[in-house]
Amino acid sequence: MKSTITVNGKTRLGELVTYFPTITTRLNELHIDYCCQGDRTIEEAIEEANLNSGFIAEIQNAYSDYLAKPNKELSVAELSDEQLIDLILEIHHQPERVLWMELDQLVNKLLLVHFKHGKELLLKLHRNFSELKLELEEHFAKEEEELFIAMRKREKTSEERAAISSMIHELEGEHEIAGQIIKRIIKETNDFTPPEYACPTMKAVYHKLHELADDIFLHIAKENSVLFKRYA
Structure with a gap:
């Protein structure tokens, strides 16, 4: 390859x-x-x-x-299915879970602390983050408990490959939904730029949201453009 x-x-x-x-x-x-x-x-x-x-x-x-550069990353296209799945779990699923668990507490705290300062902004942020968290939790469960297990199987029948393709079609749709939610968050937070009244908690929320969004985009690209295409 x-x-x-x-x-x-x-x-x-x-x-x-x-x-x-x-x-x-x-x-x-x-x-x-x-x-x-x-x-x-x-x-x-x-x-x-x-x-x-x-x-x-x-x-x-x-x-x-x-x-x-001598220390550049190995292209994910050169990895086997099993290696790529392990990589996705290690550097995307696990860190993203940590981030959204931290954000879950911070976003709720922010809603109360700054409600009078930015009611409309914070209500939208809370709702969009809650939707994103729900999508990711369910999406990760489907990948980890169904798709990745099926992909790890060394010998696959034509029926099993067809089932994998069907799961991928559903999951790609969920990628699109997550992407649209993130784009709304980017727009409503003015590219993750905290307002003038932002306290340290709000600045931390914006920073962590930015980090989560960037990681999800790269995560989705590795799946859509590499792993999933192998079962097209």
Whole structure:
């Protein structure tokens, strides 16, 4: 399996972040969706984001610098199903659970502390976070207790592969829902920028929400663009 790619305007976003994971920071800054819309090309993303063609050269140069680093990450495309599942559980499922458990207490505290300062904002934030937490909890359970167990099986019948494909279709829909909720949170928090009246708790909530959102986007990209595509 290849370990590098040639980056150009026709490169799909899902493939780009698969082989160049650190580019996600730049894509997140520009609000370029590479997880649920990972099948778009860089050219299509540039057009939708109203960027000039120089952005392609920026990515090409950044990717060349990334390849020159001796300690770069192994591309997830080079991992087996079992290795990739283990990686997803270790660096995404577990840390994301920790984050949303911390946020669950903080968001509720924030709602009471600053209710008089920003009632509308905080009610929306509380509702959106609660919806996101519910989606993630149920989604992780389906992956860990059904999908990943089925994928780990070495020999699969055609019926078993069909069942996996059916589960993937459902889970991709849930990825889309989670992505839309996060986009609402980003918009309503003004790109995770705390208001002037923000106390340390509110600043911590915004920081942790930002961290959770970025990790979920990369998490979804690894599943949609790599693991799930193996069962298309």
